[in-house]
Amino acid sequence: MKQLDQVRDTFNRDQVWRFLQPRPKPNELDLSHGAILYLESISVSFDGFKAIDDLNLYIDAGELRCIIGPNGAGKTTMMDIITGKTRPDTGSAYFGQRIDLLQMTEPEIAQLGIGRKFQKPTVFEHHSVFENLELAMDSDKRVWPTLFAKLSDEQRSRIEEVMEIIGLQKQSSQLSGSLSHGQKQWLEIGMLLMQNPLLLLVDEPVAGMTHQEMDRTAELLTSLAGRHSVVVVEHDMDFVRSIARKVTVLHQGSVLAEGSMDEVQNDPRVIEVYLGE
Amino acid sequence: MLLTRILKNDLGGQLLLIALLITTVTVALLNLAVPEGHALHISTYTVTLLGKYLTYGLLAIAVDLVWGYLGILSLGHGAFFALGGYAMGMYLMRQIGDRGVYGNPDLPDFMVFLNWQELPWFWLGFDMFWFAAIMIMLVPGLLAFVFGWLAFRSRVTGVYLSIITQALTYALMLAFFRNEMGFGGNNGLTDFKDILGFDLQADSTRVGLFVASALALALGYLSCRYVMNSRLGRVAVAIRDAEDRTRFIGYRVEHVKLWIFTFSAILAGIAGALYVPQVGIINPGEFSPLNSIELVVWVAVGGRATLFGAVIGAIAVNYGKTYFTAAIPELWLFALGALFILVTVLLPRGVVGLLQQLKRKQT
Numbered sequence: 345m346k347q348l349d350q351v352r353d354t355f356n357r358d359q360v361w362r363f364l365q366p367r368p369k370p371n372e373l374d375l376s377h378g379a380i381l382y383l384e385s386i387s388v389s390f391d392g393f394k395a396i397d398d399l400n401l402y403i404d405a406g407e408l409r410c411i412i413g414p415n416g417a418g419k420t421t422m423m424d425i426i427t428g429k430t431r432p433d434t435g436s437a438y439f440g441q442r443i444d445l446l447q448m449t450e451p452e453i454a455q456l457g458i459g460r461k462f463q464k465p466t467v468f469e470h471h472s473v474f475e476n477l478e479l480a481m482d483s484d485k486r487v488w489p490t491l492f493a494k495l496s497d498e499q500r501s502r503i504e505e506v507m508e509i510i511g512l513q514k515q516s517s518q519l520s521g522s523l524s525h526g527q528k529q530w531l532e533i534g535m536l537l538m539q540n541p542l543l544l545l546v547d548e549p550v551a552g553m554t555h556q557e558m559d560r561t562a563e564l565l566t567s568l569a570g571r572h573s574v575v576v577v578e579h580d581m582d583f584v585r586s587i588a589r590k591v592t593v594l595h596q597g598s599v600l601a602e603g604s605m606d607e608v609q610n611d612p613r614v615i616e617v618y619l620g621e
Numbered sequence: 622m623l624l625t626r627i628l629k630n631d632l633g634g635q636l637l638l639i640a641l642l643i644t645t646v647t648v649a650l651l652n653l654a655v656p657e658g659h660a661l662h663i664s665t666y667t668v669t670l671l672g673k674y675l676t677y678g679l680l681a682i683a684v685d686l687v688w689g690y691l692g693i694l695s696l697g698h699g700a701f702f703a704l705g706g707y708a709m710g711m712y713l714m715r716q717i718g719d720r721g722v723y724g725n726p727d728l729p730d731f732m733v734f735l736n737w738q739e740l741p742w743f744w745l746g747f748d749m750f751w752f753a754a755i756m757i758m759l760v761p762g763l764l765a766f767v768f769g770w771l772a773f774r775s776r777v778t779g780v781y782l783s784i785i786t787q788a789l790t791y792a793l794m795l796a797f798f799r800n801e802m803g804f805g806g807n808n809g810l811t812d813f814k815d816i817l818g819f820d821l822q823a824d825s826t827r828v829g830l831f832v833a834s835a836l837a838l839a840l841g842y843l844s845c846r847y848v849m850n851s852r853l854g855r856v857a858v859a860i861r862d863a864e865d866r867t868r869f870i871g872y873r874v875e876h877v878k879l880w881i882f883t884f885s886a887i888l889a890g891i892a893g894a895l896y897v898p899q900v901g902i903i904n905p906g907e908f909s910p911l912n913s914i915e916l917v918v919w920v921a922v923g924g925r926a927t928l929f930g931a932v933i934g935a936i937a938v939n940y941g942k943t944y945f946t947a948a949i950p951e952l953w954l955f956a957l958g959a960l961f962i963l964v965t966v967l968l969p970r971g972v973v974g975l976l977q978q979l980k981r982k983q984t
């Protein structure tokens with residue numbers, strides 16, 4: 345199917361062939377219309393089951409957006425699409441005005457400046473906290489430069505700075521496999537910070553955290569907004585209320601409601617499918 | 622200094638290289654300087670046997686690099702070893718010149734026997750050592766590169782990848798068995814006379830090859846350790862433990878796998894090239910799928926992802942094999958199978974893991 349589309353594309357006479365178009369670089373990200381991410385009429389089905397159904401979503405540059413929705417609403421699948429893990433059946437996904445995410449591989453998307461924290465925390469268990477952060481660090485990630493890479497003083501202090509933010513200085517040389525669940529969550533957030541992405545996708549950051557840790561996470565995420573765009577998926581309503589400016593409710597793979605927390609909470613359809621449970 | 626930097630924090634590696642140095646010097650001296658018949662004399666047979674073990678050690682490092690650190694269970698590394706061996710064998714065949722049974726100065730004996738009139742194009746250049754030396758690395762490297770490019774790009778992993786590596790070495794074995802391939806069919810290449818002008822039967826040449834194998838093992842070890850100490854090495858382990866996650870922080874997993882796999886194949890090729898002049902023959906049996914499985918057992922016995930463990934495993938298992946196949950040959954395969962099961966169940970981290978555990982208990 346993909347090949348067929350490519351052939352069709354080649355015969356499209358109103359545009360330059362795709363392979364002749366210059367690949368935009370991340371610093372050329374075109375934010376002239378204010379939005380950093382455009383998802384338009386995206387659908388995806390797994391064995392006939394529509395996980396995402398005609399989804400439209402726009403994220404503004406510098407915005408902090410919360411996404412809520414019952415289990416199986418398609419929140420994680422949406423992140424899979426943005427980061428190139430899952431290819432949608434139809435629809436389009438653009439990063440800025442010009443960068444077509446659907447044409448890119450996972451590492452390319454990561455290099456563009458889209459970072460992701462997974463729902464199930466996945467850190468590199470046989471590496472120390474320090475090494476995990478080092479690996480995630482924004483740097484030339486091709487094979488040869490990686491082979492000869494040396495940590496500069498600047499980079500080292502950046503790693504130490506992030507370890508302080510996530511409160512894991514003491515565990516610096518501890519293997520990350522031996523961290524607690526909450527600490528792993530923090531380490532993943534730290535890895536996200538090291539990538540210095542333009543857009544952060546954060547899937548259930550506070551699962552398994554204590555109230556204190558939650559407060560710190562909330563503080564961190566709100567402080568990131570502005571310089572970065574942040575999309576947070578979370579089930580914990582108190583947490584969402586504490587950080588939310590604009591909330592999007594997903595239900596059965598499409599947007600059910602969008603607005604401030606109060607508006608959304610008082611929307612009868614939302615109450616019916618989600619909050620009323 | 623580079624050497625101290627590479628071996629920093631690598632006690633096993635330091636011990637291995639020191640042991641290697643001492644053994645090499647002692648064995649060479651006891652063979653060449655101590656007269657035959659003296660109690661301390663080491664026979665040339667033993668020197669060659671040890672040299673063979675050392676090439677196996679290098680091969681085991683190559684396997685450990687991709688299996689232990691990168692998580693690719695290659696069951697076809699014997700193919701790269703054999704290809705390096707064939708490249709060396711072709712050079713040695715050309716060195717025979719007109720001293721073959723048929724006395725033909727232009728063609729190896731088996732081609733005369735098959736009534737071939739001229740040398741096939743792919744044998745051209747193999748009368749020069751430098752050309753053969755390049756081919757020893759280029760042929761296995763290129764095969765690994767093309768194979769890896771196809772396999773990793775389509776994201777074949779796990780058991781499926783292991784199976785196609787087995788298929789690869791099996792296919793090569795069948796091909797090399799055929800006379801019309803031009804590599805001597807099932808007899809392979811043998812009856813070598815000399816290498817770089819030195820008589821292969823001479824004690825000094827045997828010792829020379831033994832020392833060269835030790836040197837290759839040491840350099841191979843150091844270069845692998847260098848790669849694994851680098852950030853690329855940490856990326857490799859990251860790929861082994863969480864491949865997808867590595868992609869999402871921006872590494873091109875396929876490229877990393879491809880380069881390390883190719884590098885490993887080149888090491889295996891060099892090991893094969895040093896093996897052939899010592900054992901005096903290379904035939905399609907070296908491609909047998911069973912050989913490649915045996916390599917994995919060596920690494921499992923020694924301990925994965927340690928590099929020096931692979932060397933220990935290779936030498937220990939082969940010492941056992943030499944002993945077994947002389948005493949009770951029909952039991953060797955059973956012993957190998959039993960060993961593999963025992964190690965997997967009782968010593969998942971191999972001999973090295975056991976030693977580390979004992980050390981920890983003491984302190």
Ligand SMILES: Nc1ncnc2c1ncn2[C@@H]1O[C@H](COP(=O)(O)OP(=O)(O)OP(=O)(O)O)[C@@H](O)[C@H]1O
Nearest residue numbers: 390391395413414415416417418419420421422463
């Ligand atoms: N790879 C897949 N194959 C088949 N079905 C899938 C796959 N990924 C997701 N699904 C299905 O798609 C639906 C949406 O899943 P998704 O993980 O996006 O939900 P979610 O909103 O993140 O839910 P949760 O709050 O439980 O994390 C679910 O019904 C899930 O079973």
Ligand SMILES: [Mg+2]
Nearest residue numbers: 419420421463
């Ligand atoms: Mg989810």
